[in-house]
Amino acid sequence: MKHLNWIPAFLFGLLTNLAAAEEIRIAVAANFAAPMEKIAVEFAKDTGHQAKLAFGSSGKFYAQIRNGAPFQVLLSADDETPARLEQEGMAVSGTRFTYAIGKLALWSSGEGVVDSKGEILKRGGYAHLAIANPKLAPYGAAAIEVLKKLALLDAVQPRLVQGENIAQTYQFVASGNAELGFVALSQITQDGKLNKGSAWMVPGHLHTPIRQDAVILANGKGHPAASALMNYLKSDKAQAVIRAYGYDI
Amino acid sequence: MLSDTALSAIWLTARLATVTTLLLFLIGTPIAWWLARTRSWLKAPVGAMVALPLVLPPTVIGFYLLVVMGPQGPIGQLTQALGLGVLPFTFWGLVVGSVLYSMPFVVQPLQNAFDAIGERPLEVAATLRAGPWDTFFSVVLPLARPGFITAGILGFAHTVGEFGVVLMIGGNIPDKTRVVSVQIYDHVEALEYAHAHWLAAGMLVFSFVVLLLLYVFNPNGRRR
Numbered sequence: 218m219k220h221l222n223w224i225p226a227f228l229f230g231l232l233t234n235l236a237a238a239e240e241i242r243i244a245v246a247a248n249f250a251a252p253m254e255k256i257a258v259e260f261a262k263d264t265g266h267q268a269k270l271a272f273g274s275s276g277k278f279y280a281q282i283r284n285g286a287p288f289q290v291l292l293s294a295d296d297e298t299p300a301r302l303e304q305e306g307m308a309v310s311g312t313r314f315t316y317a318i319g320k321l322a323l324w325s326s327g328e329g330v331v332d333s334k335g336e337i338l339k340r341g342g343y344a345h346l347a348i349a350n351p352k353l354a355p356y357g358a359a360a361i362e363v364l365k366k367l368a369l370l371d372a373v374q375p376r377l378v379q380g381e382n383i384a385q386t387y388q389f390v391a392s393g394n395a396e397l398g399f400v401a402l403s404q405i406t407q408d409g410k411l412n413k414g415s416a417w418m419v420p421g422h423l424h425t426p427i428r429q430d431a432v433i434l435a436n437g438k439g440h441p442a443a444s445a446l447m448n449y450l451k452s453d454k455a456q457a458v459i460r461a462y463g464y465d466i
Numbered sequence: 467m468l469s470d471t472a473l474s475a476i477w478l479t480a481r482l483a484t485v486t487t488l489l490l491f492l493i494g495t496p497i498a499w500w501l502a503r504t505r506s507w508l509k510a511p512v513g514a515m516v517a518l519p520l521v522l523p524p525t526v527i528g529f530y531l532l533v534v535m536g537p538q539g540p541i542g543q544l545t546q547a548l549g550l551g552v553l554p555f556t557f558w559g560l561v562v563g564s565v566l567y568s569m570p571f572v573v574q575p576l577q578n579a580f581d582a583i584g585e586r587p588l589e590v591a592a593t594l595r596a597g598p599w600d601t602f603f604s605v606v607l608p609l610a611r612p613g614f615i616t617a618g619i620l621g622f623a624h625t626v627g628e629f630g631v632v633l634m635i636g637g638n639i640p641d642k643t644r645v646v647s648v649q650i651y652d653h654v655e656a657l658e659y660a661h662a663h664w665l666a667a668g669m670l671v672f673s674f675v676v677l678l679l680l681y682v683f684n685p686n687g688r689r690r
């Protein structure tokens with residue numbers, strides 16, 4: 218029986234670990250996945266709090282939070298979802314703020330396909346233009362606004378394909394199935410540079426700003442790690458990471 | 467209660483499931499027959515291949531289809547060389563995905579049915595000078611009829627219930643790739659719960675009725 222001695226020790230270790238770690242669960246918009254992973258590592262180093270991240274769409278998070286999902290903080294892809302949750306008493310009022318402003322890019326995975334002014338949209342020569350579902354994703358709604366402003370929506374309508382979220386839209390373009398797509402600048406930039414392919418940074422005046430808001434959820438009320446995270450997101454260190462991924466603040 | 471977009475999604479789903487089921491009978495019957503009769507060492511690997519979609523998450527199948535059928539993938543290169551363009555975002559792309567995804571639901575009941583017939587009726591038919599095709603149509607088909615009914619119903623129903631693969635390769639295009647399951651998902655995500663309920667409840671009733679028919683008319687088909 219000697220070899221079973223480690224079991225109580227193991228269980229004890231497990232329990233004390235659970236008790237000691239100040240842990241929060243954060244619902245994170247899919248487009249903010251990469252920067253948030255970086256920020257969470259730094260956050261753990263600087264404050265000792267562990268942030269567990271779940272990625273998804275704001276609509277799904279809304280439904281889950283309404284039905285008791287155990288998240289303490291929501292980093293939404295829009296500003297409507299946090300505001301609605303606050304109105305409905307599912308979020309702590311007064312904690313809402315914009316942690317990033319998303320930028321839109323017209324992107325192709327091929328070099329030299331997209332010119333720096335986006336003229337290719339008018340010129341044509343592509344079979345599919347991918348956007349995120351405008352009903353569900355703010356980046357999709359912004360893409361539709363841009364096409365309307367450029368008076369191109371009717372012309373490109375038959376060529377539109379929709380990703381369920383901005384991550385899937387990226388996948389359609391990255392795999393080459395859609396020659397062009399409107400994606401989040403954050404998906405194709407790293408350290409301020411384009412990762413791959415060619416892109417047109419869509420000027421901000423062509424669509425309403427994509428304000429991404431964070432809020433502490435009812436579940437996270439009075440949770441020290443939750444307010445620590447909100448403060449951390451406003452710090453210069455976190456904001457530098459956010460900017461490096463192509464967001465404004 | 468049901469909008470035009472919902473009706474068009476229902477019609478598209480019915481068309482997809484019908485085409486898929488017919489193709490699965492054409493492709494699945496010879497595979498099931500071979501699996502039931504062969505003594506080749508290939509039986510196990512081929513059987514495992516056919517069963518893969520039972521185990522793999524649909525997102526895995528969808529993701530690989532997107533890559534393989536894309537412009538740089540082998541199937542994509544082939545379809546482009548044939549002048550067909552690439553398959554993702556088209557109805558026929560969904561058909562290819564659905565055939566792969568629903569394959570085990572057609573092949574396995576057929577294989578069980580063929581197994582159950584055994585050698586004896588075939589030998590008797592041969593002594594009566596029936597050729598292989600004659601044997602198949604006059605002996606095997608009638609004997610395996612419950613298997614064909616089970617296979618058809620399961621293949622059709624499983625295609626109607628497909629979601630992950632369609633989501634990955636469809637592109638959500640009205641009348642072409644926006645099937646009922648995707649439409650429901652859209653409604654739920656957009657918080658249009660009332661619309662979602664109509665379609666979701668319809669799907670629930672449909673699935674129950676289909677399975678009920680299966681158990682009422684074909685009680686032996688499900689018994690092992």
